[in-house]
Amino acid sequence: MLTECLGIPHVSTGEMLREGVRTGRGITPKTAAKMQAGILVKDEVVDAMVEQRLAQPDAERGFVLDGYPRTLVQAEHLVEWLDERGIREVVIHLAVDYNIIIARLTGRRECPRCGTPYNVVLRPPKVDELCDLDGTKLERREDDREDVIRARLDAYEQQTRPVLDFLQSNGRRVVKVDASNDPPEAVFQRIGRALENQ
Numbered sequence: 502m503l504t505e506c507l508g509i510p511h512v513s514t515g516e517m518l519r520e521g522v523r524t525g526r527g528i529t530p531k532t533a534a535k536m537q538a539g540i541l542v543k544d545e546v547v548d549a550m551v552e553q554r555l556a557q558p559d560a561e562r563g564f565v566l567d568g569y570p571r572t573l574v575q576a577e578h579l580v581e582w583l584d585e586r587g588i589r590e591v592v593i594h595l596a597v598d599y600n601i602i603i604a605r606l607t608g609r610r611e612c613p614r615c616g617t618p619y620n621v622v623l624r625p626p627k628v629d630e631l632c633d634l635d636g637t638k639l640e641r642r643e644d645d646r647e648d649v650i651r652a653r654l655d656a657y658e659q660q661t662r663p664v665l666d667f668l669q670s671n672g673r674r675v676v677k678v679d680a681s682n683d684p685p686e687a688v689f690q691r692i693g694r695a696l697e698n699q
């Protein structure tokens with residue numbers, strides 16, 4: 502919604518890395534192999550990939566970075582890169598209550614037969630744990646288990662939270678937007694208002 506509204510490209514490191522693995526372009530076979538083994542890609546590799554992307558003509562008038570910077574090293578690299586080019590940034594911090602994330606994710610179910618998604622809290626099936634369409638017993642995705650989700654949140658706290666602290670203490674414009682409960686359109690409006698104020 503944001504990139505459409507502003508007419509600038511969406512630069513997602515996750516998408517670029519997955520695309521790189523699929524097509525073999527932009528990343529080395531060694532990096533691709535590491536990613537498939539679940540090993541985190543090195544900061545230098547991600548930094549170089551982002552720089553290359555931002556040098557494309559469509560990013561001249563601005564861009565939305567998504568999933569980057571994810572580590573302190575990447576953040577330090579990025580602010581230096583932006584400052585060298587006189588580019589002013591706004592950091593949008595989508596704040597979500599952990600208990601709400603956990604409730605939302607652990608409630609997710611899917612019909613293994615027809616793929617219909619459910620949520621025991623937000624969109625429950627008519628009969629407990631059974632698909633409305635074909636009566637198949639619903640399943641939970643392996644990575645939606647509470648211990649897996651907590652591990653992911655811990656990784657966020659340890660790796661990405663320091664990025665936010667760094668950007669704030671560095672005097673960067675950080676805008677906190679509450680994204681706990683509302684649909685995407687409402688969160689988008691909040692982001693729009695926050696950007697106008699900047």
Ligand SMILES: [Zn+2]
Nearest residue numbers: 612615632635
């Ligand atoms: Zn079904």
